[in-house]
Amino acid sequence: MARIAFHEVSKYYRGASKPAVDHVSFEVAESSICMLLGTSGSGKTTLLRMVNRLIEPSSGTITIDGHSILEENPIQLRRRIGYVIQQVGLFPHMTIAENVRLTAEIAGWSKDRMERRVDELLTLVGLDPAEYRRRYPRQLSGGQQQRVGLARALASDPAILLMDEPFGALDAITRVHLQDELQRIQREMRKTILFVTHDVEEAFRLGDQIAILSEGRLVQIGSPVDLLLRPADEFVSRLIGSDNIQRQLQYLPVRSAMLAGTEAAGEDERQPRCSSEATLLEALMSLIASGAQALLVYDEQSQAPIGTITLSAINQAITTVRHTETAPTTVSPAH
Amino acid sequence: MLLIQLWQFILDPANTFWDHTLAYLQVCAVSVALATVLGIVIGVAVVRSPLLSFVAVNLSGLMRAIPIIAFLAAALPYLGVGFKPTIVALTLLGIPPILLNTYTGIRSIEPAIIDAARGMGLNTRQILLRIQVPLVLPIVAAGVRTSAVQIVATATLAAIIGAGGYGEYIVNGLYEFKTVQILAGALPVALLAMLVELLMGWLQRALTPAGLRVQETALSEAVRA
Ligand SMILES: Nc1ncnc2c1ncn2[C@@H]1O[C@H](COP(=O)(O)OP(=O)(O)O)[C@@H](O)[C@H]1O
Ligand SMILES: [Mg+2]
Numbered sequence: 001m002a003r004i005a006f007h008e009v010s011k012y013y014r015g016a017s018k019p020a021v022d023h024v025s026f027e028v029a030e031s032s033i034c035m036l037l038g039t040s041g042s043g044k045t046t047l048l049r050m051v052n053r054l055i056e057p058s059s060g061t062i063t064i065d066g067h068s069i070l071e072e073n074p075i076q077l078r079r080r081i082g083y084v085i086q087q088v089g090l091f092p093h094m095t096i097a098e099n100v101r102l103t104a105e106i107a108g109w110s111k112d113r114m115e116r117r118v119d120e121l122l123t124l125v126g127l128d129p130a131e132y133r134r135r136y137p138r139q140l141s142g143g144q145q146q147r148v149g150l151a152r153a154l155a156s157d158p159a160i161l162l163m164d165e166p167f168g169a170l171d172a173i174t175r176v177h178l179q180d181e182l183q184r185i186q187r188e189m190r191k192t193i194l195f196v197t198h199d200v201e202e203a204f205r206l207g208d209q210i211a212i213l214s215e216g217r218l219v220q221i222g223s224p225v226d227l228l229l230r231p232a233d234e235f236v237s238r239l240i241g242s243d244n245i246q247r248q249l250q251y252l253p254v255r256s257a258m259l260a261g262t263e264a265a266g267e268d269e270r271q272p273r274c275s276s277e278a279t280l281l282e283a284l285m286s287l288i289a290s291g292a293q294a295l296l297v298y299d300e301q302s303q304a305p306i307g308t309i310t311l312s313a314i315n316q317a318i319t320t321v322r323h324t325e326t327a328p329t330t331v332s333p334a335h
Numbered sequence: 336m337l338l339i340q341l342w343q344f345i346l347d348p349a350n351t352f353w354d355h356t357l358a359y360l361q362v363c364a365v366s367v368a369l370a371t372v373l374g375i376v377i378g379v380a381v382v383r384s385p386l387l388s389f390v391a392v393n394l395s396g397l398m399r400a401i402p403i404i405a406f407l408a409a410a411l412p413y414l415g416v417g418f419k420p421t422i423v424a425l426t427l428l429g430i431p432p433i434l435l436n437t438y439t440g441i442r443s444i445e446p447a448i449i450d451a452a453r454g455m456g457l458n459t460r461q462i463l464l465r466i467q468v469p470l471v472l473p474i475v476a477a478g479v480r481t482s483a484v485q486i487v488a489t490a491t492l493a494a495i496i497g498a499g500g501y502g503e504y505i506v507n508g509l510y511e512f513k514t515v516q517i518l519a520g521a522l523p524v525a526l527l528a529m530l531v532e533l534l535m536g537w538l539q540r541a542l543t544p545a546g547l548r549v550q551e552t553a554l555s556e557a558v559r560a
């Protein structure tokens with residue numbers, strides 16, 4: 001249970017000429033991951049930290065399940081929101097177990113319950129409790145430290161998780177590894193996650209929704225496919241790389257390139273098939289692997305054949321996307 | 336035999352060695368205690384203000400550069416002679432290392448650590464007691480160690496301004512060319528300084544959390560390899 005809503009939220013830092021966050025309104029659906037994407041200085045961190053009141057908004061309201069967070073005690077609020085940051089910030093004088101259980105300890109859990117929780121969480125984030133409980137943060141690699149950071153944030157089972165470029169300091173391989181782990185954990189835990197990143201690939205991989213910020217303003221919010229197919233303007237289009245063929249293949253669904261009618265593929269039982277929700281990349285690989293001219297597309301839900309997909313249709317789709325100038329109407333940003 | 340003479344000197348009630356020892360220890364203990372309290376209090380007080388910390392840090396650096404004798408001599412006209420001015424002089428001498436270490440200790444805590452703690456919902460007191468104090472304490476202890484050794488070694492000079500203690504033996508011994516008397520003052524001071532150094536070193540290590548020691552170990556092993 002945790003839907004986050006921003007309503008006309010602004011933040012003016014003292015002495016700054018421009019607002020760091022400028023009348024931002026949007027909602028994060030319960031149990032979804034919303035990525036805050038933008039260049040450095042676009043206000044992502046400021047927006048994130050207003051949710052757990054590490055920063056107070058200058059105006060506007062933020063609500064969780066309809067209740068304004070400004071009416072809640074900040075300490076209480078933070079205890080029900082997980083917080084993960086790029087530099088991790090593990091406590092170097094405490095063991096891994098002590099780091100993870102600190103909030104539970106303060107909340108007065110019994111020793112047994114705490115120890116069980118620590119083991120459970122370390123296992124969840126892929127660290128063997130027997131090996132890591134007693135270690136100190138400095139005896140861990142960057143990737144392992146961030147796993148502990150995640151475990152610590154999940155300790156009191158918060159419904160909301162705030163993550164500020166959590167994998168930004170990791171090498172590319174470790175980063176992808178942890179992104180996969182986060183997705184696995186999210187399938188189990190169904191948290192409402194607000195995740196700051198400046199990495200477009202990361203935003204696409206993890207986001208149910210991507211909110212694009214520029215100079216403190218929300219430029220566009222939508223699913224990865226929405227953004228690829230209907231970027232609000234030139235800025236969004238350039239930022240997300242609308243003309244990046246690999247990204248299009250990886251994220252656009254077959255549905256967006258499918259040809260109507262099933263004649264071209266024939267209704268043969270043995271005709272290679274693919275789901276309307278498969279990615280273009282999957283369709284492409286299927287086409288090449290089977291040597292077929294076309295794949296029969298079936299509807300994900302009804303399993304009924306609804307169209308065909310061919311190499312030239314895929315080509316046509318991504319070329320169209322690449323040459324679409326800014327779409328006239330899109331998911332409307334706040335301004 | 337010099338050692339026997341020294342022993343006889345110490346045991347001779349006329350020389351009131353134990354009174355001298357007591358006076359010496361008292362001067363040192365009071366000065367170290369005052370310097371510790373003041374050094375920590377000032378260090379904590381200035382840490383939030385860039386201007387105040389600039390002034391405090393540079394003043395401390397300057398004070399450490401002043402030779403100890405010059406310090407006592409310069410203080411004499413203002414502080415006069417006796418127990419209290421000695422304490423004042425030694426305390427002033429002992430403050431800088433403690434102040435500097437308190438300040439750098441607090442500053443050296445990664446901001447991300449405090450940010451994470453606040454984000455987790457720890458209140459100010461919990462952050463202070465569970466995070467800041469354990470991380471800063473070993474560094475402050477290192478400052479106290481430096482101060483204490485300095486104070487113990489310098490307190491002999493306090494005799495010049497009439498605070499008694501072992502310094503009296505040394506000053507009188509030099510005046511009367513009596514080696515035994517000089518040694519009766521100098522040896523205990525040397526021993527005491529070493530004892531304090533050992534004791535404070537042990538305390539410092541005891542106050543360093545295991546989690547902070549692991550890196551040092553790894554580093555020194557790397558250096559040895
Ligand atoms: N504590 C602060 N005081 C003044 N200005 C700040 C502060 N924190 C951030 N800013 C400014 O606000 C803007 C947004 O910063 P931030 O939210 O950190 O952006 P991002 O996380 O997207 O890089 C930047 O121009 C930054 O310089
Ligand atoms: Mg940031």
